Amino acid sequence: MLLFGRLRDVAGWRERVFEPVPARLSALKAMIRSADPALADALEGPGVQAAVDKVLARGDAALHPGAEVAFLPPMSGG
Amino acid sequence: MIRLVTETFDPGAELNAFSAGRTVTGAVASFLGLARGDPSQPAALELEAYPGFTESQIAALIETAIDRFGLQDARVIHRIGPIPPGDPIVLVLTASPHRREAFEACDFLMDYLKSRAPFWKKEHGADGERWVEPTKRDLSDIQRWDAPSS
Numbered sequence: 055m056l057l058f059g060r061l062r063d064v065a066g067w068r069e070r071v072f073e074p075v076p077a078r079l080s081a082l083k084a085m086i087r088s089a090d091p092a093l094a095d096a097l098e099g100p101g102v103q104a105a106v107d108k109v110l111a112r113g114d115a116a117l118h119p120g121a122e123v124a125f126l127p128p129m130s131g132g
Numbered sequence: 133m134i135r136l137v138t139e140t141f142d143p144g145a146e147l148n149a150f151s152a153g154r155t156v157t158g159a160v161a162s163f164l165g166l167a168r169g170d171p172s173q174p175a176a177l178e179l180e181a182y183p184g185f186t187e188s189q190i191a192a193l194i195e196t197a198i199d200r201f202g203l204q205d206a207r208v209i210h211r212i213g214p215i216p217p218g219d220p221i222v223l224v225l226t227a228s229p230h231r232r233e234a235f236e237a238c239d240f241l242m243d244y245l246k247s248r249a250p251f252w253k254k255e256h257g258a259d260g261e262r263w264v265e266p267t268k269r270d271l272s273d274i275q276r277w278d279a280p281s282s
Contacts, residue, residue, distance in 0.1 A: 056182070
């Protein structure tokens with residue numbers, strides 16, 4: 055699991071491996087909530103999107119073993 | 133084509149390379165964004181990308197612009213990592229037979245890059261660091277390109 059932007063500052067880490075991989079995004083978020091409620095709240099914040107294997111996830115996406123999940127706060131380039 | 137770079141780049145050389153050998157183009161438009169900041173700070177800002185994902189999202193955006201404006205070609209060069217004040221951050225190049233489409237596509241690409249492209253921007257000021265998210269202006273700029281609701 056990867057965190058970007060301010061989410062990384064909230065968590066204090068950038069990358070973490072979850073074994074076994076939860077079956078769905080919602081299960082991953084539940085695991086995070088029990089470990090770090092502040093990070094779980096930040097993941098539910100406005101404009102935060104999730105990507106699974108570098109594709110934007112819609113709804114409660116299924117996760118496969120080895121899936122790469124990234125949480126993306128609102129983006130700002132240029 | 134999209135290229136992410138971690139070092140400074142030469143916008144003039146990029147424009148020359150993009151324009152070279154175009155006999156049926158007629159118009160090349162460019163936009164160059166520079167890092168604005170306190171010259172006493174080593175970095176004005178820091179841009180984070182998600183390698184692989186950032187490139188694929190911008191490549192899809194470039195394809196959208198090519199289709200929408202009938203471009204012959206488009207290129208985006210985007211700096212990532214710490215960026216000193218005054219350095220180029222982003223260069224957008226568009227090529228079309230006539231100028232209007234080249235100008236408009238350049239404007240469209242920049243509006244999308246500012247608020248929809250996967251970059252996370254941290255500004256370094258005298259009073260510390262802060263993450264920057266799209267401004268109200270950035271969000272209203274991008275709405276200019278939505279299909280009219282008539």
